Amino acid sequence: xxxxDPHIHMVSRTTDDYQRMAQAGCVAxxxxxxxxxxxxxxxxxxxxxxxxxTDTEPKRAATYGIKHHCWLCINPKEAEDVGFAREVISIIxxxxxxxxxxxxGEIGLNKNSKNELIILEEQLALAESANQLVLVHTPHLxxxxxxxxxxxxxxxxxxxxxxxxxxxxxxxxxxKSVLDRGFWAGMTLYPDxxxxxxxxxxxxxxxxxxxxxxxxxxxxxxxxxxxxxxxRLELASRGHxxxxxxxxxxxxxxxxxxxxxxxxxx
Amino acid sequence: xxxxxxxxxxxxxxxxxxHRAKVLDIAAFLDRIDRSGSKEKDFRIIALLKCIDELQSxxxxxxxRILELLSDHSIEPIDVASTKGASxxxxxx
Ligand SMILES: [Zn+2]
Numbered sequence: 001x002x003x004x005d006p007h008i009h010m011v012s013r014t015t016d017d018y019q020r021m022a023q024a025g026c027v028a029x030x031x032x033x034x035x036x037x038x039x040x041x042x043x044x045x046x047x048x049x050x051x052x053x054t055d056t057e058p059k060r061a062a063t064y065g066i067k068h069h070c071w072l073c074i075n076p077k078e079a080e081d082v083g084f085a086r087e088v089i090s091i092i093x094x095x096x097x098x099x100x101x102x103x104x105g106e107i108g109l110n111k112n113s114k115n116e117l118i119i120l121e122e123q124l125a126l127a128e129s130a131n132q133l134v135l136v137h138t139p140h141l142x143x144x145x146x147x148x149x150x151x152x153x154x155x156x157x158x159x160x161x162x163x164x165x166x167x168x169x170x171x172x173x174x175x176k177s178v179l180d181r182g183f184w185a186g187m188t189l190y191p192d193x194x195x196x197x198x199x200x201x202x203x204x205x206x207x208x209x210x211x212x213x214x215x216x217x218x219x220x221x222x223x224x225x226x227x228x229x230x231x232r233l234e235l236a237s238r239g240h241x242x243x244x245x246x247x248x249x250x251x252x253x254x255x256x257x258x259x260x261x262x263x264x265x266x
Numbered sequence: 267x268x269x270x271x272x273x274x275x276x277x278x279x280x281x282x283x284x285h286r287a288k289v290l291d292i293a294a295f296l297d298r299i300d301r302s303g304s305k306e307k308d309f310r311i312i313a314l315l316k317c318i319d320e321l322q323s324x325x326x327x328x329x330x331r332i333l334e335l336l337s338d339h340s341i342e343p344i345d346v347a348s349t350k351g352a353s354x355x356x357x358x359x
Contacts, residue, residue, distance in 0.1 A: 080347045111349065112338075113344050114346075115346070115347070117343050140351075141336070141354045141355075142352055142353065142354060143352050145334065145339070146337070146340060146341065150343065173330045199329065238272055240271055
């Protein structure tokens with residue numbers, strides 16, 4: 001059975017990971033722009049990163065039969081310097097017409113600061129004016145609950161259609177409000193933080209599969225590029241149907257990503 | 267909403283040893299801190315002990331309530347992000 005990992009940072013992963021993902025049934029991935037683990041010294045660093053996401057990485061994925069798409073933005077961890085962040089935002093539009101760019105992401109908040117919020121609002125405005133899908137990063141650990149609420153309020157102040165916005169990294173204390181407010185929700189499967197495959201399976205049992213996806217968010221930290229097939233196995237071993245497993249790990253990402261008009265798995 | 271496909275006995279049979287090991291890991295972690303000789307309790311350990319109390323509650327939704335215990339409940343954005351990281355528990359808990 002094929003699956004899509006709709007949030008993974010392949011620039012931080014090896015080609016061995018692409019091979020293992022392909023062997024496990026991965027046919028497509030989407031890669032949001034994120035923090036590299038260090039602050040870039042200039043907006044030119046982002047220009048090169050966007051070239052890597054739109055040109056280099058799709059070719060590397062294609063070697064393993066995996067379709068690669070991406071999302072562009074300045075991430076909230078580098079948004080505290082508003083002037084710098086605006087420089088980066090100014091170079092995004094020239095990439096938006098690339099055939100594999102699906103929208104603006106992963107934008108959001110990190111420490112829930114005033115400047116992070118300003119830059120979030122400016123990138124929401126860009127998504128609005130350029131009619132782009134939005135992929136949202138919610139903060140880590142103790143900051144998640146507050147940040148998720150601030151982000152949803154900020155989106156509600158725009159004309160963005162919540163069904164064109166996916167709020168990622170939800171957990172048991174945020175999933176219900178995200179779904180109740182009409183957004184799509186993503187569960188990230190991490191070993192030490194966010195959701196484990198078992199807890200994600202629990203959430204699917206409690207909340208169903210509507211407007212919900214799972215992803216590995218594999219990156220340069222503790223993470224697992226095979227987390228999606230592991231969650232599929234967890235669901236299968238609990239006796240869930242092939243239809244449910246297919247919906248959460250293939251049909252739902254396909255539905256949401258197709259709203260971009262650019263997503264394809266062939 | 268999807269029904270859990272497993273019976274309670276099947277769930278216990280399948281997951282008990284894994285979670286028995288996790289409880290022992292927490293106990294060994296707390297013992298390790300005690301052996302270090304520090305009298306001061308770190309705010310994260312105080313939060314963890316509150317979470318353990320919450321586990322004893324017979325009510326449902328323990329996971330949600332524990333995540334809420336470990337959350338910052340303020341509402342307004344902070345003035346400046348002076349760090350990028352999160353500690354896993356609100357400093358005041
Ligand atoms: Zn990410």
